[in-house]
Amino acid sequence: MSFTDEELYTRILTKDSEALELLYDKYERLVFSFAYRMMQDQQRAEDVVQDVFSKLWRDHAPYEADRGKFSSWLLTMTRNRCLDVIRKSSKQQEVGLLDKDAERVNDTMHDMPEQAVEWKEKSERIREALSHLKEDQRKIVELFYFHGYSQDRISKDLNIPLGTVKGRIRLALQHLRKRLEPERGEFADGTSDV
Amino acid sequence: MERVMCDLTIDYFNGQLTTEEQEAFERHLESCADCQQELAEWQALSEDLPYVSELVEPPVGMKERVLGSILGEDSPAQPVVSPTPVIPMESKKPRKRSASKWLPLVAAALVLSLVGNAYLGWMVQDQQQTLVTQSETVDQLVALVNLQPLEGDSTGTASIVRNGDTIQVVVQASSLPELSNEEVYQVWLIDEEGPDRAGTFTSTGTDGAVVYTLPAGQDFSWDQIAVSHEPNKDSETPLGQVLMASAISAPETE
Numbered sequence: 001m002s003f004t005d006e007e008l009y010t011r012i013l014t015k016d017s018e019a020l021e022l023l024y025d026k027y028e029r030l031v032f033s034f035a036y037r038m039m040q041d042q043q044r045a046e047d048v049v050q051d052v053f054s055k056l057w058r059d060h061a062p063y064e065a066d067r068g069k070f071s072s073w074l075l076t077m078t079r080n081r082c083l084d085v086i087r088k089s090s091k092q093q094e095v096g097l098l099d100k101d102a103e104r105v106n107d108t109m110h111d112m113p114e115q116a117v118e119w120k121e122k123s124e125r126i127r128e129a130l131s132h133l134k135e136d137q138r139k140i141v142e143l144f145y146f147h148g149y150s151q152d153r154i155s156k157d158l159n160i161p162l163g164t165v166k167g168r169i170r171l172a173l174q175h176l177r178k179r180l181e182p183e184r185g186e187f188a189d190g191t192s193d194v
Numbered sequence: 195m196e197r198v199m200c201d202l203t204i205d206y207f208n209g210q211l212t213t214e215e216q217e218a219f220e221r222h223l224e225s226c227a228d229c230q231q232e233l234a235e236w237q238a239l240s241e242d243l244p245y246v247s248e249l250v251e252p253p254v255g256m257k258e259r260v261l262g263s264i265l266g267e268d269s270p271a272q273p274v275v276s277p278t279p280v281i282p283m284e285s286k287k288p289r290k291r292s293a294s295k296w297l298p299l300v301a302a303a304l305v306l307s308l309v310g311n312a313y314l315g316w317m318v319q320d321q322q323q324t325l326v327t328q329s330e331t332v333d334q335l336v337a338l339v340n341l342q343p344l345e346g347d348s349t350g351t352a353s354i355v356r357n358g359d360t361i362q363v364v365v366q367a368s369s370l371p372e373l374s375n376e377e378v379y380q381v382w383l384i385d386e387e388g389p390d391r392a393g394t395f396t397s398t399g400t401d402g403a404v405v406y407t408l409p410a411g412q413d414f415s416w417d418q419i420a421v422s423h424e425p426n427k428d429s430e431t432p433l434g435q436v437l438m439a440s441a442i443s444a445p446e447t448e
Contacts, residue, residue, distance in 0.1 A: 037247035075244040083209040122245040148208040173239035
């Protein structure tokens, strides 16, 4: 028995707590892993997971299927919530170093939900692609996406002119995309197959 | 002026604008095709980036904390069946199933029961003792669970006892709400098709108990149990508030 994300989402709108639990089970690890990457702290990551699913349950966060995949939407919501918390606490971390208190999922794939397996495969590909970027390009991706810094802050941190920030981010992301493209079923409109 | 707005796309995408700036930008966005396109571009270009994150194991108990908190705060809105009294069926009509109403409730109860209810622990032990010492024959306790309060603060336990081919469901409850007129407490056994009646009882003080014997030869095939407050002893489906519920199942016999 399995439901599509859209079906579960629709049931959640009617306060069907079973649907919430099913959707939670499906995305718990993914949302938590991403939140942990953003927050670099287990407790704060868990708070974000709580906020995201709470918003889903209570506020009827508007997901529209024709605007993209549910998982992308959920991850965008997760990122926005993380950035919100980071901004409010103004505890912005230094680049890179993750504290390692969260237990890594071990390499055996037993008991891994399908999503986790997909994640792992996709993750390997994109990290491989990232490793081909120049150091300063990796850094700008980190500051832009995972730290959500303003252009001004990026300009100061990397000591580059403000006017060049946008162009450099775009260039780095386009390089990354080009690296990924041959390896996945990429469509011209930018949607991906996973 | 417009140029300045168009320069804010990244800061908007990263949630770095003040509330006023954000509102101004969103007004601008409605009419600026360039900015709409740029935003879509950032979205598309960064779509894969969450997957850079290493997969990590969530902390122990996170699910119970998260869902317990979300559904717990929401409990007043739990779907409780219509308060309108229903005339009892005269003949044995096919049972009316209401699985769709039950499932959310049961899921909530499940989550709550996962959270656990330590203070009932003593009661469970106590009951186990009693059953063990009383079983001169071959009474076998096959399951024992705490009933999780859903409405009000009633608490209780439910157990399944097997004696040869006879299976009994024993429910004990305390802190029950007051009954009036013909009102009773009704025990329900629930599977994915909906609830089945499994005995009614009334209270002495605020405590009550009931032993329900399954029809001969019938296996215990349900997976949830609930107790509701009914207008009378004839409700074919739950009409009143569900006081307590829990997951319960009987392991296969050899």
